[in-house]
Each structure stands twice: as structure tokens, then as C-alpha cells.
Amino acid sequence: MADTNGANFYAGSGLDRASHLRGDRAWVEARLAAPSSRFVPVWRARNLVAADGQGHELPEPVFLDAGAASRLVEPDAPIVLLGLDSDVAYFAIDLSHIDAPDTGPTVVPNGMFTDLRSVGTMMGRHQGALLAYARGMLTWHRRHRFCGSCGGATDSAEAGFLRVCRNPECQHHHFPRTDPAVIMLVVDGEHCLLGRQARWPAGMYSTLAGFVEPGETLEEAVAREVKEESGVSVRRVRYHSSQPWPFPTSLMLGFYAEAASHDIAVNGDELEDARWFERRWLRENDGKNGFFLPRRDSIARRLVNDWLAED
Numbered sequence: 001m002a003d004t005n006g007a008n009f010y011a012g013s014g015l016d017r018a019s020h021l022r023g024d025r026a027w028v029e030a031r032l033a034a035p036s037s038r039f040v041p042v043w044r045a046r047n048l049v050a051a052d053g054q055g056h057e058l059p060e061p062v063f064l065d066a067g068a069a070s071r072l073v074e075p076d077a078p079i080v081l082l083g084l085d086s087d088v089a090y091f092a093i094d095l096s097h098i099d100a101p102d103t104g105p106t107v108v109p110n111g112m113f114t115d116l117r118s119v120g121t122m123m124g125r126h127q128g129a130l131l132a133y134a135r136g137m138l139t140w141h142r143r144h145r146f147c148g149s150c151g152g153a154t155d156s157a158e159a160g161f162l163r164v165c166r167n168p169e170c171q172h173h174h175f176p177r178t179d180p181a182v183i184m185l186v187v188d189g190e191h192c193l194l195g196r197q198a199r200w201p202a203g204m205y206s207t208l209a210g211f212v213e214p215g216e217t218l219e220e221a222v223a224r225e226v227k228e229e230s231g232v233s234v235r236r237v238r239y240h241s242s243q244p245w246p247f248p249t250s251l252m253l254g255f256y257a258e259a260a261s262h263d264i265a266v267n268g269d270e271l272e273d274a275r276w277f278e279r280r281w282l283r284e285n286d287g288k289n290g291f292f293l294p295r296r297d298s299i300a301r302r303l304v305n306d307w308l309a310e311d
């Protein structure tokens with residue numbers, strides 16, 4: 001079932017994460033100063049992108065060199081070793097302390113800080129994945145400046161893959177985290193179940209989804225979310241693929257499920273509507289008469305498209 005030929009958007013940066021080198025401070029220091037190293041700047045969850053009007057046909061990431069990075073980064077700010085591409089080290093740096101770094105007197109060489117979701121589908125897959133990875137890591141740092149155990153300040157360690165509580169009584173280690181969420185296409189023969197939230201663009205229908213809760217399996221989370229949101233029971237939950245979705249901190253786990261009941265009872269707190277759509281109707285009507293499927297970079301769209309492509 002799963003089409004494993006193409007990775008989902010924001011997956012597959014191609015970098016060797018080189019986790020065994022994160023604790024080698026001398027090696028990390030040398031790479032931080034190396035002329036070949038590339039720095040991926042993130043500003044308030046936005047990535048630096050060059051696009052039209054700047055000599056680029058398609059959006060592409062703008063990297064900084066070691067000199068610019070050391071000039072711009074705050075002394076105690078985390079610097080994250082993203083990994084290696086052959087001998088080239090990639091780091092993520094946070095420039096959120098600078099007001100408007102891409103305007104006025106030029107602080108960064110070119111490009112604009114952009115929400116990755118607005119340009120991700122136009123970018124090379126590995127480039128989009130690299131920017132998503134950098135954004136996700138720095139979001140984690142910004143949200144874990146204080147210890148969740150004792151409230152003390154934390155410091156970055158292990159080249160940005162650990163934060164350690166400064167409180168000598170605590171010294172708790174905080175590791176980068178991502179929040180698992182299940183997302184599923186419920187299928188009943190030639191029909192599939194799609195819903196919409198009131199805050200979505202008018203006319204858009206998508207798969208159901210929700211966060212995994214402590215103490216449940218992924219399969220249980222799929223069944224619970226579908227039941228809560230639509231009233232439909234499911235069976236035979238099958239895994240499809242996963243997608244990092246660091247907007248801000250999710251890992252999307254995609255599934256197909258077979259419907260075990262048909263009647264819909266929408267929970268108005270989560271969805272404003274849910275309906276069964278016929279496969280042939282969906283193939284012919286996406287983008288017509290105000291109806292459309294979710295964004296192309298989402299695993300939701302992938303789940304629907306792969307189902308539409310069957311038979």
C-alpha cells in the first residue's frame with residue numbers, strides 16, 4: 001500500500017547526523033570555524049530563503065558562513081550541529097534576537113525570512129527537509145530554556161542535542177522531542193471519510209488527525225480520534241508513512257483504516273463537517289466549484305492521492 005518511492009515533504013535531508021561527533025568539543029569547535037561550514041539561520045521560526053528577484057527561479061535556502069554566524073549569534077545561544085554532507089558541516093543558528101534581520105541595513109547577505117510552508121513545495125526535497133529540521137531543533141531550544149522538572153535555567157550541550165539543568169540539585173537532561181500525531185484516511189470500499197475544521201479555508205476537506213495520548217498505541221489513537229471526531233468505528237489500521245511536521249513540533253504518522261460503521265456523527269468541537277466522498281468524484285472534482293483537497297506538502301494529501309491512484 002505505502003508508496004515508498006517518494007519521501008514525504010520535509011523528510012530526507014540527506015545529511016549524516018553524525019551523532020557520535022556531537023560530544024567531541026574540539027571537533028565541533030573546529031567545524032564551527034571552518035570556511036566550508038554552512039549555517040542555517042532561523043528567525044522566529046522562519047527560514048532564510050532566496051527567491052524571485054534575487055537571481056533564483058525557485059526558492060532556495062540561503063546559508064551563512066562561519067564569519068557571519070559568529071558575528072550574528074548571541075554568546076549563549078544554542079548552535080545545533082545538523083549533520084554532515086561529505087565534509088561540509090551544517091549548523092542551525094537562531095537570529096531571533098535581531099529585529100528585522102533581512103531588512104534595513106543588510107544583516108544577512110540576501111533572501112528573506114519566510115514561513116517554510118509557503119515555499120516548501122517549490123523547493124528541492126532535501127532542502128525543504130534541511131530547513132524543517134533546523135526550524136524544529138531551534139523551536140525545541142526556545143521552548144526548553146527552563147527545566148520542566150525544577151524550573152531552573154538550562155544550557156545547551158552535545159552540539160545542541162541536549163539541554164542540561166543548571167540547578168546542581170537537579171541537573172536533569174532534556175532531549176529534543178517531537179510530538180507524535182496520527183493522521184488517517186478511513187476507507188469504505190469506493191468511499192473515503194474526509195472532514196473539515198471551521199478555521200480551515202472554505203471548501204477544503206482533509207483526513208482526520210489527532211495527537212497520540214500517553215498509554216495508547218498508534219492503532220488505538222487512530223480508532224479513538226476517528227470515533228471522537230466523526231462517530232465512525234474503524235478496523236484494520238495499517239501504517240502508510242510518516243512525515244516530520246515541525247510546525248511547530250509534530251511527527252505525523254500516516255495510516256489507512258477500514259470503516260466498521262458508516263453513520264457520521266460530527267463532534268462540533270473538533271470538526272464542522274465530515275462526509276463520505278466517492279473515489280471517482282474526488283478524482284474529478286478537486287479544485288472545482290470551491291472544493292479542494294489539502295496542501296500538496298502534507299501527508300494528508302499523500303494519503304488521499306495514493307488512495308485515488310489505486311485501481
Ligand SMILES: [Zn+2]
Pocket residue numbers: 147148149150151152165166167170171172
Ligand atoms: Zn532542573
